[in-house]
Amino acid sequence: xxxxxxHQAQHYLVLAAMLFALGAAGVVLRRNAIIVLMSIELMLxxxxxxxxxxxxxxxxxxxxxxxxxxxHAAVFFVIATAAAEASVGLAIIIAxxxxxxxxxxxxxxxLKL
Amino acid sequence: MNYDPNDLYGVLPALILSAGAxxxxxxxxxxxxxxPAVLGPAPGPAEAAQRELPPGADAKPQAAPAPPDxxxxxxxAAAFAAAALWAALSRLGDPAVPLFSGAAVSDGFGRVVAAVxxxxxxxxxxxxxxxxxSLRATRGEFYALALFSAAGMCLLAxxxxxxxxxxxxxxxSLAVYALCAYxxxxxxPAEAAFKYFILGSFASAIFLYGAALAFGATGSTRLxxxxxxxxxxxxxxxxxxxxxxxALLASGFAFKVAAVPFHMWVPDVYDGAPAPVTGFxxxxxxxxxxxxxxRILVSGFGDASTGPRGWRALVIWLxxxxxxFGNLLAIPQRSVKRMLAYSAIAHAGYxxxxxxxxxxxxxxxxxxxxxxxxxxSYAATVIGAFGVVAIIERRLALSGAGDDLSSWSxxxxxxxxxxxxxxxxxxxxxxxxxxxxxxAKLTVFxxxxxxxxxxxxxxxxxxxxxxxxxxxxxVVYVYMYPSAKGEPVQGGxxxxxxxxxxxxxxxxLWMGIQPGTFAxxxxxxxxxxxx
Numbered sequence: 075x076x077x078x079x080x081h082q083a084q085h086y087l088v089l090a091a092m093l094f095a096l097g098a099a100g101v102v103l104r105r106n107a108i109i110v111l112m113s114i115e116l117m118l119x120x121x122x123x124x125x126x127x128x129x130x131x132x133x134x135x136x137x138x139x140x141x142x143x144x145x146h147a148a149v150f151f152v153i154a155t156a157a158a159e160a161s162v163g164l165a166i167i168i169a170x171x172x173x174x175x176x177x178x179x180x181x182x183x184x185l186k187l
Numbered sequence: 188m189n190y191d192p193n194d195l196y197g198v199l200p201a202l203i204l205s206a207g208a209x210x211x212x213x214x215x216x217x218x219x220x221x222x223p224a225v226l227g228p229a230p231g232p233a234e235a236a237q238r239e240l241p242p243g244a245d246a247k248p249q250a251a252p253a254p255p256d257x258x259x260x261x262x263x264a265a266a267f268a269a270a271a272l273w274a275a276l277s278r279l280g281d282p283a284v285p286l287f288s289g290a291a292v293s294d295g296f297g298r299v300v301a302a303v304x305x306x307x308x309x310x311x312x313x314x315x316x317x318x319x320x321s322l323r324a325t326r327g328e329f330y331a332l333a334l335f336s337a338a339g340m341c342l343l344a345x346x347x348x349x350x351x352x353x354x355x356x357x358x359x360s361l362a363v364y365a366l367c368a369y370x371x372x373x374x375x376p377a378e379a380a381f382k383y384f385i386l387g388s389f390a391s392a393i394f395l396y397g398a399a400l401a402f403g404a405t406g407s408t409r410l411x412x413x414x415x416x417x418x419x420x421x422x423x424x425x426x427x428x429x430x431x432x433x434a435l436l437a438s439g440f441a442f443k444v445a446a447v448p449f450h451m452w453v454p455d456v457y458d459g460a461p462a463p464v465t466g467f468x469x470x471x472x473x474x475x476x477x478x479x480x481x482r483i484l485v486s487g488f489g490d491a492s493t494g495p496r497g498w499r500a501l502v503i504w505l506x507x508x509x510x511x512f513g514n515l516l517a518i519p520q521r522s523v524k525r526m527l528a529y530s531a532i533a534h535a536g537y538x539x540x541x542x543x544x545x546x547x548x549x550x551x552x553x554x555x556x557x558x559x560x561x562x563x564s565y566a567a568t569v570i571g572a573f574g575v576v577a578i579i580e581r582r583l584a585l586s587g588a589g590d591d592l593s594s595w596s597x598x599x600x601x602x603x604x605x606x607x608x609x610x611x612x613x614x615x616x617x618x619x620x621x622x623x624x625x626x627a628k629l630t631v632f633x634x635x636x637x638x639x640x641x642x643x644x645x646x647x648x649x650x651x652x653x654x655x656x657x658x659x660x661x662v663v664y665v666y667m668y669p670s671a672k673g674e675p676v677q678g679g680x681x682x683x684x685x686x687x688x689x690x691x692x693x694x695x696l697w698m699g700i701q702p703g704t705f706a707x708x709x710x711x712x713x714x715x716x717x718x
Contacts, residue, residue, distance in 0.1 A: 087403075094396055101389050110385055117392035124399040134406035134416070144408060148350050152395065155357045159388055162361050166368050166384050169377040 086127035093120035107170065107177040111163045118156045122149045194286040197293030200271040200301045201341040204308075207267025208334035211260055215327040218255040257325045261316035264330035265309055268337070272305035275341070280711050289409050290348040295711030299559050300344035300478040307470040307566045308337040313687040314574040315463035321581050324370055332369075333467065336362035340475035347486065349398035349408040349436075352479055353391070356443075359475060360387050363468055367460040379459025386442060386452040394439025397432045401487075404428035410487035417490045433488045433498055440483070443476035445535045447508040457528030462580045465524065466573030469531050470566035477538055477562060481555075485545055485716045492546035499546035502539055503643060509536030510650040517657045521592050524576055526657055527569070530616055533654060534565055540647055541631045544638035545716065552713040553637055557630035559709045564615070564623030564698050571691030572612040574684055575605055595661060597670025604685065608692045610662045615695050617658040618651050623698035630702075 093116060100113025129145025171177055195202065275298045283294030312330060319325045339359030346352040364387065368380030402408050404426075405416035417429060442449040457465045484498055492499050513533030520526040538561055544554040579594060599606035615622035628651060632644040698705055 083403075094392075097392070098389070101385065107381065107385075114385070114388045114392060117389070118395065121392065121395045121399050124396065125402060128399065128403035128406075132406050133403055144406075145402065148399075148402070148408065151350055151354055155354060158361055159357065159391075162364055163384050163388065166364065166377065166380045169368055170381050173374045173377055 083127040083131035083133075086123060086131075090120045090123040090127065093117075093123065105179050107167050107179055110179065111160065111167065114163075115156055115160065118152055118159075122152055125149050125152070190287060197284055197286040198291065198342065198345060199274040200305060201338040201345075203267055203271040203274055204305075204334045204338035204341065207264060207270075208331040208338065210267075211263060211331040211334070212327070214260075214263075218257070218327075257327065258316070258320065260325070260327070260330045261312050261319075264334055265312040267334060268305050268309040268312060271337070271341070272302055272309060275299075275301040275305055279708060283715065285347075286345070289411060290351050291342070291345045292347050293345060294715045295709070295713075296478065296482075296555065296559070296715035297341075297345040299709050299712045300474050300562070301341040303474045303559075303563050303566050304337050304340040304344070304471045307467055307474070307570055308333060310570045310574070310687045310691055311463050311467035311470075314466065314570070314577055314684050315461075317681070317684040318461065318463050318577045318581055322370070329366070329369060332362045332366050336360075336366065336467075337471060340471050343475040344478040346479065347410045347482065349401060349410070349413075349483075352483070353395055353398060356391060356394070356479070359472065360391065360443075363464075363472060366464045367456060367468075369464065370461055375459040376461065379456045382452050383456040383460075390439045390442030390449070393435050393442075397435025397437075397439060400428050400435065401432035404432065410483065413487045414489060417488065429488070429491065433484070433491060434501070436483055437480070437498060437501060440476055440480040441505060444473060444480060444538070445509075445532050446505045446539060447512045447532065447536070448505075450509070450513070450532050450535075453532055454525050454528040457531065458522065458524050462524065462573050462577035465527075466570040466577070469527075469569045469573065473531070473535065473538075474562045474566060477542070477558065481542055481545060481558065481716070484542065485551070489716070497546070499543055502543040502546070503640070506536050506539035506543055506643060507646060509533070509539060510647055511536075514650045514653045518653070520657065523592065523595065523661060524580070526661075527572060527576070530654070530658070531569070533650065534561075534616075537561065537628060537631055537647055537651070538565075540635050540640070540643055543643065544631075544634045544640055547638055550634050550637035551716055553630070554634035555716060556706060556709050556713045557627070557634045559712055560630050560698070560702070560705060561627040563705065564627040564695065567691045567694040567698070568612050568615045568622075568624060571608060571688050571695065572616070574688040574691065575609045575612070578605065578681065578684055592661070592664050593668075595664045596668030598665045600670045602681075605688070606665045608688050609665060611692050611695060613658040613661050615699070617655045619655075621696070621699045623695045623702075626699055626702040630706075 097113045097115075097117035097120060100116065101110055104110055104113060125145045125148045129142050132142070167177060174181065278293070279295060279298050279302075281293075281295075283292060285292050312333065315329065315333075319329065336359050339355050339357075339362065342355035343352065343359060346355050364380055364384045367383050368377050370376045398408060401413055405413050407413070407416075413429070417426070438449065442452075445453045457469070460468065484492070484502075488498060491497050510533060513529055513531075513536055517526050517529030517533060520529060538558060541554050541558040541561060545551050545558070579598075598609070611622065615624035618624045618628040620626075628647070632647055635641070635644040635647070
């Protein structure tokens with residue numbers, strides 16, 4: 075797609091896509107609950123980078139809402155939400171840790187079939 | 188960008204629910220004797236330490252001051268839920284108004300979904316009251332979290348901007364994750380909450396990436412602008428971005444509605460969470476997530492529905508897989524809670540049939556009504572069913588046994604009322620007349636045939652026949668097996684939960700016998716996505 079090559083945002087978009095994929099792989103593959111949580115944060119930050127790249131180098135010249143501000147505002151909302159998510163996630167991990175003194179995801183098997 | 192203060196009236200249900208949650212949290216400050224409340228049953232005999240449920244492993248018989256009386260909280264929460272329900276219902280027929288310069292909308296569709304959510308919250312609060320009281324696990328956060336999550340659900344049903352959808356989604360989900368882990372001392376609730384949290388956040392991130400791509404292609408996060416960009420074509424390559432965006436957005440919500448390739452979390456979470464929470468989750472989260480999925484797909488990407496790369500084919504495949512595997516995997520389950528979890532997956536499949544029929548314009552009004560009828564009837568049925576499960580689970584928890592079908596045998600001898608209600612809910616979930624479940628399936632499948640999806644409707648009917656087996660098995664255990672040992676639950680504890688279960692049973696019967704009344708309520712909602 076020469077659309078991506080012609081566009082200035084391509085480096086940022088490719089980097090963001092790679093970060094997102096790394097984060098997704100981390101959620102699926104890593105066995106430590108804390109690292110799984112970090113991988114989710116990585117995914118959210120990859121999305122932030124995408125938002126910022128698109129608002130700095132808009133594809134649509136005259137966007138309906140003014141994409142510069144929309145993208146930045148979106149990033150702030152995502153940062154705030156990610157912080158809330160991390161706090162709830164850490165609290166849940168602590169609850170799990172207390173009941174079995176381990177944060178290894180493979181040992182969370184009380185509920186299997 | 189001008190914000191009219193009157194726009195706040197459009198989100199009144201969510202405001203009422205948030206105010207109730209803040210009030211409950213604030214009232215904690217004024218309680219006397221606030222010690223870390225003792226979880227689990229009263230400090231009792233030695234085997235208390237070995238029980239898995241209720242999680243009172245370290246409850247020592249010490250002379251601790253009694254925790255403050257928090258019984259008022261259930262009734263305050265129920266009152267706020269009723270007020271929000273009234274707020275949603277009182278404006279049911281009003282015309283649709285865009286709010287906050289297009290970030291949200293107050294239309295019939297959103298109001299009906301908000302009403303379903305508020306009614307679900309109301310009944311769940313009443314069920315949870317007796318459940319938590321008998322486990323002595325009432326703490327200050329439970330009802331506040333439930334109100335917050337319901338506020339998120341109401342906003343989710345009204346949001347028309349991808350960022351607003353994301354924030355409402357997180358408001359709803361974060362509260363529900365915490366509710367799942369509410370009985371936090373045991374192994375199972377914390378583990379269930381962990382699985383729900385990881386997979387839910389993963390789904391949110393995927394949804395958000397889709398939102399970012401849609402923003403890139405159109406320069407806006409409003410669904411209306413996305414639709415306009417699709418119609419006009421936009422810059423070259425933007426349509427590829429938009430197709431990637433709709434795939435990501437739809438997969439994010441497929442997690443939330445428990446469609447089949449994304450369903451792994453459902454059985455564990457439904458099994459591990461406290462039964463009243465599971466009922467609320469099954470009813471409320473499903474209603475809100477389906478409402479948003481429909482809004483994104485139809486009002487945002489309505490022009491990309493049919494055609495080789497349209498989303499209709501995607502939704503049809505999801506529906507097929509979900510109906511098939513949801514029903515098949517439910518058959519071997521011995522635990523009623525897990526069976527209901529797989530049944531929730533199967534019902535997501537039938538709801539996806541309604542979503543697929545909304546792809547083309549002509550049957551859209553009928554399909555919308557079918558979807559809303561299905562959501563409302565499923566909410567009433569599943570909250571009632573989990574209410575009965577909550578009573579059984581509570582008794583099991585206090586006696587230390589596991590959840591198995593055998594603990595249901597002979598229920599009709601001990602509690603004829605509960606047995607009759609449970610049978611009604613099972614029959615409704617299976618889709619047998621004269622219950623709400625039958626009318627719901629009928630309206631959904633009729634809309635599917637109108638939309639030219641007759642094979643999908645036939646497949647749905649066949650799979651729901653398979654469902655009869657595992658639903659009726661519960662009825663067989665309840666009525667035809669001799670009573671196991673075990674004494675009846677004390678009558679006083681049953682009263683409030685019984686009230687909620689009876690209410691749900693009445694709604695199930697009423698929607699089955701008089702479906703026209705509900706259909707006329709949703710008349711204004713039916714054209715929310717009209718031409």
